[in-house]
Amino acid sequence: MNAHNPALFPRRTVHLDFHTGPDIPDVGRDFDPATFARTFREARVDSVTVFAKCHHGHLYYGTDRPERHPGLAPDLDLLAEQVEALHAEGIRAPIYLSLQVDEYAAREHPEWVAHDEKLGIIRWTDSAFNAGWNVLDMSSPYADHFADQLDEVLRRFAPVDGIFVDMCWTQPSASRWAVDGMREEGLDPADADHRVRYANLVAQRYMARYSAMVEKALHPDSAMGVWFNGRPKTGLTEERQFVRHVEIEGLPTGGWGYAFLPYVSRFVRPLGLPTLSHTGRFHESWGDNAALKPRAALLYENSQMLSQGLTSGVGDVLHPRGVPSPAVYDLIGSVYRHIEACEPFLDGGRVLSELAVIVDPGLGDNPGPSNIGAVRALQQLRAQFDVVPPGADLGGYRAVLVPETTKVDEALAERLQAYRQAGGAVLLVGPALLRDGGEPALPDLPVEGLAPAPAGESFLACEGVPGVPEDFPVISHGSRLTALARPGAEVLARVVEPYFPRSWDRFCGHSYTPPADGGEEVAVAVGGGVAAVAVSLLDAFHRHGLETYRLLLGATLDRLLPDPLLRAGGPVHLETAVVRTATGTVVHLTSFVPSRETPELDLVHDPFPLVDVPVALRLTTAPRSVRLQPAGRELEWRHDGEYVHTRVTTVDGHAMLVVEHD
Known part of the structure; x- marks a missing residue:
């Protein structure tokens, strides 16, 4: 372990929850600084986020403030001893404070709690007699109360490695402070949209205030x-002014799901800010303290972070007596040793993407079916892609995909046209084919006659799509636009209508009236570097998972990018990422299969072996070597002048193909 150096961004972190209620006695009773820090060092952890203030509103350091935890021994400065012990082992110790959840403040000042439009207090529960957190109103004097706490922590522990302020969402309120504040801003407190606008304004102001305070107390070389x-990552294009780095909280079994990180990481990555991601050692979510997830799940989640250019974070909860659990750190350490072994091959690397998926940031971090469908399909197709907002610079991408839920307004249409004129390829899906819902989004679309089609089922007859029979029309779920192919366009799918629309008094069979004959209407056409998909292909893929949809999307992309950066066989769930380093190129191969085993949880128990999987990386010069890392195994390869080809077998779930070249 290196000496404590805040200039290095942490790679293997632990977020050490310590939400300890006031009725818990003996807080920190068994804490031993040397044992505490050694536990993390042996688990290969290089940063531990430790608590100054928890959700209960209690403080865990030496202070005369009344919020100090009543169960903490008077002579124990727990946070100070934790920080000192971690620093002695070369481990960073950023400090945590809870913001909008503070039970002490809510009890002492109930008027500071946020109010709904009926002037009821806002709590994380439906009854005053159920356990649940109160939500504080940041337009109330509580904002100054928190500033005083933060100021004391910063003065006490400066220079700090970092500050983690939790529970920072936009919380509308109808309190007297919020009402007065809205009136001062010329907003209408009776308007729900205005209450949201004001709450967001309040959040922007407290972030600016607290960020300025922290900047003065950071170590001069802090990374x-x-x-x-709690803020949506899709808002970072505006809020990055308040932060130096990004942290992504996303416990797959804690409500986020396994589709969350692949989407959000690809949105954050192009921003260029160092980013770490949090999963948890819990079987389910935060607070599931007495349950551990399988090692394979933790390995999958951290390998996924690594492949997306993020550093790793695992959430844990420290027992009130202050002793980390050996079982927890045996688990974390077993995964972090693998991550640590991979890191030298990735130093200074950047993830390569050749496709940009343009999404609406207003959807937040829960992007909806269309965008999730895009991410899942593109992962399965081995596409290397980023997720970007409409205003992003598209110059570094070879192709752009615009899903159904991204509105193509005048500004985006002009940017897409400029991108086309510079040689970029564009794929538009469903409503994205129409500018502001009216005229065609681009002048050189391969289709014409675009208009909303009547509701009702239809079918797709694919042509020239590998793996899809041409004589078997498949159901087309969701809405569509009518479209006719322009001369010279290549049609990949035509629309086939049923014999008649299905209704209560006229139907055939269990699900839909069978397909009849196809006409001139097309569903997918490509021409001149532009692809038009007139059906809701991405939304339908998310909702129904029909293989034909993915194969059709893949065939469409093949027309736009006939020489993709990476080709790989193997099982459909295989996740890939390509990283360029100073000495060559690294291809991540991640192979785990989450399976639905409870009504709400997708679980991972084992890695899924890869056996003789073909991998081809676009490379104009022959490589010096091709190895499978971190195992260090030399692989046979051949170079055809355009791609380097090899085959991979591994049973570990995550491996890296390291191709050294000029």
């Missing part, structure tokens, strides 16, 4: 700053 947790 981290303050992080406001």
Whole structure:
């Protein structure tokens, strides 16, 4: 372990929850600084986020403030001893404070709790007699109360490695402070949209205030700053002014799911800010303290982070007596040793993407079926892609995909046209084919006659799509636009209508009236570097998972990018990422299969072996070597002048193909 150096961004972190209620006695009773820090060092952890203030509103350091935890021994400065012990082992110790959840403040000042439009207090529960957190109103004097706490922590522990401020969402309120504030801003407190606008304005102001405070107390060489947790990452294009780095909270079994990180990481990555991601050692979510997830799941989640250019984070909960659990750190250490072994091959690397998926940031971090469908399909097709907002610079991408839920307004249409004129390829899906819902989004679309089609089922007859029979029309779920192919366009799918629309008094069979004959209407056409998909292909893929949809999308992309950066066989769930380093190119191969085993949880128990999987990386010169890392195994390869080809067998779930070249 290196000496403590805040200039290095942490790679293997632990977020050490310590939400300890006031009725818990003996807080920190068994804490031993040397044992505490050694536990993390042996688990290969290089940063531990430790608590100054928890959701209960209690403080865990030496202070005369009344919020100090009543169960903490008077002579124990727990946070100070934790920080000192971690620093002695070369481990960073960013400090945590809870913001909008503070039970002590809510009890002492109930008027500071946020109010709904009926002037009821806002809590994380449906009854005053159920356990649940109160939500504080940041337009109330509580904002100054928190500033005083933060100021004391910063004065006490400066220079700090970083500050983690939790529970920072936009919370509308109808309190007297919020009402007065809205009136001062010329907003209408009776308007729900205005209450949201004001709450967001309040959030922007407290982030600016607290960020300025933290900046003055950071170590001069700190690679981290303050992080406001709970804000949507899709808002970072505006809020990055308040932060130096990004942290992504996303426990797959804790409500986020396994589709969350592949989407959000690809949105954050192009921003260029150092980013770490949090999963948890819990079987389910935060607070599931007495349950551990399988090692394979933790390995999958951290390998996924690594492949997306993020550093790793695992959430844990420290027992009130202050002793980390050996079982937890045996688990974390077993995964972090693998991550640590991979890191030298990725130093200074950047993830390569050749496709940009343009999404609406207003959808937040829960992007909806269309965008999730895009991410899942593109992962399965081995596409290397980023997720970007409409205003992003598209110059570094070879192709752009615009899903159904991204509105193509005048500004985006002009940017897409400029991108086309510079040689970029464009794929538009469903409503994205129409500018502001009216005229065609681009002048050189391969289709014409675009208009909303009547509701009702239809079918797709694919042509020239590998793996899809041409004589078997498949159901087309969701809405579509009518479209006719322009001369010279290549049609990949035509629309086939049923014999008649299905209704209560006229139907055939269990699900839909059978397909009749196809006409001139097309569903997918490509021409001149532009692809038009007139059906809701991405939304339908997410909702129904029909293989034909993915194969059709893949055939469409093949027309736009006939020489993709990477080709790989193997099982459909295989996830890939390509990283360029100073000495060559690294291809991540991640192979795990989450399976639905409870009504709400997708679980991972084992890695899925890869056996003789073909991999081809676009490379104009022959490589010096091709190895499978971190195992260090030399692989046979051949170079055809355009691609380097090899085959991979591994049973570990995550491996890296390291191709050294000029």
